[in-house]
Amino acid sequence: MEQDLKTEATRILITETAFQQFYKNGFKATSINEIMKATGLSKGAFYHNFKNKDELGVLVVKAELSSIIYEAMITPLLEKGEAKTILKNTFLNKFQAFTNDEKLMGCPVNNLINEIGGSPNLLNEALKGLIDTWVKAVIQIIERGHSDGSIKPETNPQQAAIYLVSSFEGMRGIRKLYQDDTNWNAYSAALENYIDQL
Template identity: 25%
Template sequence: MSKAEKTKQLIIKKSATLFNTKGYTSTSLSDITEATGLTKGGIYGNFENKDELALEVYKYNSGLLGKSMARSLGDEFPTTIEKLNAFVDFYRKSWKVVFETGGCPLMNAATEADDQFPILKKKVTESFESWIRKIAEVIIQGQKKGEINRNINAFEFGSLFIMLVEGGILLSKTSGDEKFLNLALDRILIMIEQELNIIPS
């Protein structure tokens, strides 16, 4: 990696929590220079403007969370039910870190990704679609292996899982009480056991 690339990555990483906690619109150039220790010239020498940096920070933040989520749905867990349970467990265990760094980067960006920042809105939409698709693909593979109820719609359940998780995070972050996220995760586990599992427990 060249010196310029290293500097660019440093700016993105140092700005990641800042944008996620303070907001993409509210974060000022002065905030960024303070967080990175660089001058305004140093920032603009690597990014055309704040919007370009904001997009790179969003891709960085959402990418980190996406990789962690993907690992929970990976080959480490042999059965589909175990993969889906691991997905729930990931959020159960990582909520403190998520809250300390400002909350879910997708949800935070979504609240600001209006017509004033259409490129960010497009990226957020793509991220949510990708997450839903990943969960749906795991469910579909489970249906093919005879582990998941073939009568359910995988994409509908993928959407419901994300809706419940994001809603739980929003209420818990707003209230400072993790019970709302845990309530959402408990509901997902019930859906997995009673609606997806071919042998309900």
């Protein structure tokens, strides 16, 4: 039992450290040696817990990145109240809460998609699963808006959901190119206007 807890603690430490390293330096540029040096553990500890960096990457997506998306963008959509208001608050509150560092570094999910997207592997599948879950949550709140009358019945839930998720992530990627918030603020206003018109 004690050994199991130690093994789980080691896996968590490696996963959390890998997430920080991938976010800061990129997945491909981060070596197993760098991750293990940052944890203070031996390379043997890595191979005791993971077959390779791709397997670790999948766990980073399923644990760290999923947690970020769920906390910020999915769980708030489950709140009670008018659907359109919840949808708008979820997207705008999170968008306006990003720190300057987060704006400069972009979204860790989007960064990873841009870096390894399209590769036919388990890491790519994990990322697709995460985006699919987010899109489905947005579809559900839009369908709820149809029921409570806050969203027009002609609004296509699938189209609106993929537009909201992809534009939100896209702006986070674009913001990395700029040193000011001119485009960021313009997008925020456009996002609010778009949701108001749903």
